[in-house]
Amino acid sequence: MDAQSIRRRSSKKKAPRSSTQDLNAALSECMAAVDLFLNNKFQDALVSLQAKTNDSMYHALTYATILEMQAMMTFDSRDILNAGNTMKEAQAICQKFRKKSTVADSFSNLVHRHNQLTEEEIHAEICYAECLLQRAALTFLQDENMVSFIKGSIKVRNSYQTYRELESVINSPNYVKGENHPHFEGGVKLGVGAFNLAIRRFEECCENQQHWKEFHHMCYWELMWCFTYKRQWKVAYFYADLLSKENTWSKATYVYMKAAYLCMFGPEDYKPFGDDEVALFRAVPSLKLKIAGKSLPTEKFAIRKSRRYLSPSPVPLPVPVLEMMYVWNGYAVIGKCPDLTEGMLKSLADAEAALDRSPATDLLVDDQCVIKLLKGLCLKYLGKIPEAEDHFLYIHLNEKKIKYDHYLIPNALLELALLYLDQDRREDAVKFLERVKQNYKNYSMETRTHFRIQAALHQAKSSPENGIHSVEAEVS
Incomplete structure (x- = not known):
């Protein structure tokens, strides 16, 4: 083959993918995996992610997050240990994509050097912060002794500092929005909101990210509890209702919470959509499901409590919302x-x-x-x-x-x-x-x-x- 033919064939080769293209593909594939998980296709979600967990920060983070969600739902010690180890590995993958710091960098924060970061590197910062936060949660769940508390607290502190710096980056007049800015900003708002429980932060998450509904659902869950803590039962009911209609993670839990909030309404309060707590409680047992072959402890609790409403003359639960709040x-x-x-x-x-x-x-x-x-x-x-x-x-x-x-x-x-x-x-x-x-x-x-x-x-x-x-x- 002559040199001209070689050049002609070389010119037809596919151009190498840019980091932005890789980021686009990773986010799209991870969103699809989370869709599978939230539609109770647990193994399908993990299989779709597994091949790239060693090469992609978002695949690694999403894979570990799904395992952590399983651990949080089952409270199984093996699940918790597995999730913790996997999240630690995901953190190491995220570290590979972060910009390598120099001595000078160590004296400045992200706000002053964000112009030197690629879009991929700035996404690596938020993925790294999320890994730290989730590892802290697992640390507290697994062992509440003093040493674990200190370890977890340090992770939380480092995660919080990163989220605050990333929020400052977004607010900086010099910040240039990348192609995947909605994902980035939504993640920052969710992270800052998790520390502040600041209801507005979760609402901003929903406003900034309109394509991935399951991301909204995470915010709805947090907002439901925020308004519960403030004893604003009607608004909390609104978010429980949204979850019961849009999300498939645990219909039994969502419907139970809807019924529980209705129990907190006063006699003069209008019950929206004609919902009745007795009918809702009676529906809870039929909505039971299993994730990874295991029943959710929260669902089993809700079903046991709902049985009081199955008789023709039910005995009302006194404070079902406040009891679930303890759980x-x-x-x-x-x-x-x-x-x-x-x-x-x-x-x-x-x-x-x-x-x-x-x-x-x-x-x-x-x-x-x-x-x-x-x-x-x-x-x-x-x-x-x-x-x-x-x-x-x-x-x-x-x-x-x-x-x-x-x-x-x-x-x-x-x-x-x-x-x-x-x-x-x-x-x-x-x-x-x-x-x-x-x-x-x-x-x-x-x-x-x-x-x-x-x-x-x-x-x-x-x-x-x-x-x-x-x-x-x-x-x-």
């Missing part, structure tokens, strides 16, 4: 805001008064103890320790009278033990923790409770100073 660790969130905690305590006191006025049923003690548990948490975070202790002990003393809500007893003893740990009453704490661990089985959300027990036992039996050295080095 999702909401009291630890509002516990940092005394005004929100005071408001929740008022709602619980109102529910308690309404229960006292109602005709007694065979579920009265169950309902009283639900309220006592949640009131005890509010009192704890408000610094009213003796009152909180009395509420947790009330449940313990009425253990044999509880008919169905058996999860209340181990959780009340766990909260009592954590209260004692805060007061450095370690022997008392360990006594109750061991009692819970050995004597209670087969109750709702048992795996979640056992994780918390193990973490509390580790904290009670170890010195806070142990193992703190070199923690910062292990974080990355």
Whole structure:
């Protein structure tokens, strides 16, 4: 073959892909994978991502995120360990795409050097920040001892600093929007919103990104809880309704939450769309599904609670929203805001008064103890320790009278033990923790409770100073 033929053939070769083209393809493929996951095609989603997890930051992050979501839903220790290892690998992949820092770079932040970054490199920053944040969540879930808390806190701090710098980049007058800017800006807003719980941030996420509806659904879920913490039941109901109609992750949970919010409406409040909480609660058991062959603990909890509405004369749940808020660790969130905690305590006191006025049923003690548990948490975070202790002990003393809500007893003893740990009453704490661990089985959300027990036992039996050295080095 002569030289001219070789040149002619070479000129027909496909041009090499640019990093922007690679980024476009990766985002498109990852969006399709998340669509599969949220439509309960779990294995299909993972298979579609797996081949590129070693080469693409978005494939690696999305693959690890799906595994983390599974771990968060199942609370299975093997799932949590697998998700943590995979997310650490994803973080290493993201690091490969970040701009290599010089000594001079270390003294300046992203705002001052963002003009030197390619679009791919700036996306690597947000992927890296997301990996850190998700690894922190898994660290807290897996083990709540002091060393893990410090490790997780460092990850959170580094992630937060990156998100704030990226937000400053977006607001900079010199910032040039890349082709995939909507994905980038939406991710930044979601990340900043996760730290601030600032409702407006989640709304901005939805406004900035109009193509990937599942991204909206993540924001809807967070907004639902934000408005729950503020006791704005109608707005929270609106987001639960949107999720029940648009998202397929857990219809049973969404419909249960819709019904739960309707229970919080006053007699003068108009119930939108003609929805009725009794009909919604009765529909929950039929919506049960499995992800990766496993039932979701939250769904099983919702189904058990909904069974009260299957009889011709149902006995209403007293505070289903506030009870589910405990399942999702909401009291630890509002516990940092005394005004929100005071408001929740008022709602619980109102529910308690309404229960006292109602005709007694065979579920009265169950309902009283639900309220006592949640009131005890509010009192704890408000610094009213003796009152909180009395509420947790009330449940313990009425253990044999509880008919169905058996999860209340181990959780009340766990909260009592954590209260004692805060007061450095370690022997008392360990006594109750061991009692819970050995004597209670087969109750709702048992795996979640056992994780918390193990973490509390580790904290009670170890010195806070142990193992703190070199923690910062292990974080990355």
